Amino acid sequence: MPTGRDRAKAAEMAEATTPWETARSGRAMRLFTGVGAFLLAIVLALVAVELVDREPGGLTRAALDSLDESGVENPVTAVLLNYRSVDTWLELGVLVLAVMAMFALQRCTNLTQVPQIERGGYVLMRMTSVFVPLMILGAGYLLWRGTHAPGGAFQAGALLGAAGAMLRLTSRDAFRALNGWALRGLVVLSFACFAIIGLGFMLMNRRFLEYPSGQADEWIFLIELVAMLSIGAALWALFVGAHPTEWSSEKQPRTN
Amino acid sequence: MPLSSEIVFALAAIVVFCLGLYGLIAYAHLVRKIMAINIMGSAVFLFFGAIARRNFDEGSDPVPQAMVITGIVVAVAATAFALTLARRIHAITGETQLPEEQSRP
Incomplete structure (x- = not known):
């Protein structure tokens, strides 16, 4: 809602610049931006042609050569959960941060106050009934497949999040009734498990997240399993929490 | 130089990137910026x-x-956060753009 002060400011601005001047400056700005973006595209294209033609160096060879020791057969999973597992741990932390920020902005700790949305049409309802079980099954398959072929926790988690979004669109999202602690626990689960496992290895005189040799595959599977659950829960919570109507401010009116 | 599919993908990526950059700067509406x-x-x-x-x-x-x-999943989460932030700005100021950009669509 525009306040009185905003309206006064808008009126002041309308006086300061005629519509013609506003439109002209907007057009000049767009032309300038367009030319700049075009020039940038040419420079980047020259760089890309050079870069794509070049022999791959860096980490590629190293990543493929130590695949036998990594505990998995899929090099992408090996990079994600073995060589660069600290990065993956921090990326799960980014997901936790996004959910925390969403709750902070909505001034809530759970999603029980988010209003129901109108039930979808017949096609959407039927489609959800067919697709959601298949998606849950598909998530499990992708998780298992990730050890030896393209797939893994991130893909599986995204699929679970999408299943949650479909349930939300047909207002059958019973998970919304989870209390704040359970929901936040689920979102934080993989970040915490990753850290505890990593610190546990440190107690065994290894480095942070340095898997014991020969056991890497079991640890990777455990981490992937909890990562899938957390990613699915985080994506679903963000989808529900970004609901387009006010849902928390009536409960806790703000004074600032 | 043969036109390999990698070159085509890379050049298409650059075109799309610059279109997004143009959209980010040229439009003031927050949802347009998030899409860009x-x-x-x-x-x-x-x-x-x-x-x-x-x-x-x-x-x-x-x-x-x-x-x-990992980037795709993080981008989806960041987008959801950005949309929540945009809604908060709309709820507080009644505007769908940042205060510095009053005069643009």
């Missing part, structure tokens, strides 16, 4: 995909692919 950033991000993912396949006989380079996989 997402378009730019998709272009970066496509570029990484192209780079991963270059001149490589034994499949693809796993390092850029791993970055894309």
Whole structure:
């Protein structure tokens, strides 16, 4: 809602610049931006042609050569959960941060106050009934497949999040009734498990997240399993929490 | 220089990236800006995909692919956060754009 002060400011601005001047400056700005973006595209294209033609160096060879020791057969999973597992741990932390920020902005700790949305049409309802079980099954398959072929926790988690979004669109999202602690626990689960496992290895005189040799595959599977659950829960919570109507401010009116 | 599919993907990624950059600067509406950033991000993912396949006989380079996989999920989460932030700005100021950009669509 525009306040009185905003309206006064808008009126002041309308006086300061005629519509013609506003439109002209907007057009000049767009032309300038367009030319700049075009020039940038040419420079980047020259760089890309050079870069794509070049022999791959860096980490590629190293990543493929130590695949036998990594505990998995899929090099992408090996990079994600073995060589660069600290990065993956921090990326799960980014997901936790996004959910925390969403709750902070909505001034809530759970999603029980988010209003129901109108039930979808017949096609959407039927489609959800067919697709959601298949998606849950598909998530499990992708998780298992990730050890030896393209797939893994991130893909599986995204699929679970999408299943949650479909349930939300047909207002059958019973998970919304989870209390704040359970929901936040689920979102934080993989970040915490990753850290505890990593610190546990440190107690065994290894480095942070340095898997014991020969056991890497079991640890990777455990981490992937909890990562899938957390990613699915985080994506679903963000989808529900970004609901387009006010849902928390009536409960806790703000004074600032 | 033969026109390999990697070159086509990389050049397409650059075109998409610059379109997104133009959208980010030229439009003031916050939802347009969020969409523009997402378009730019998709272009970066496509570029990484192209780079991963270059001149490589034994499949693809796993390092850029791993970055894309985590990047997609993080981008979705960041977008949801950005949309929540945009709604908060709308709820407080009644505007769908930042206060510095009063005069643009």
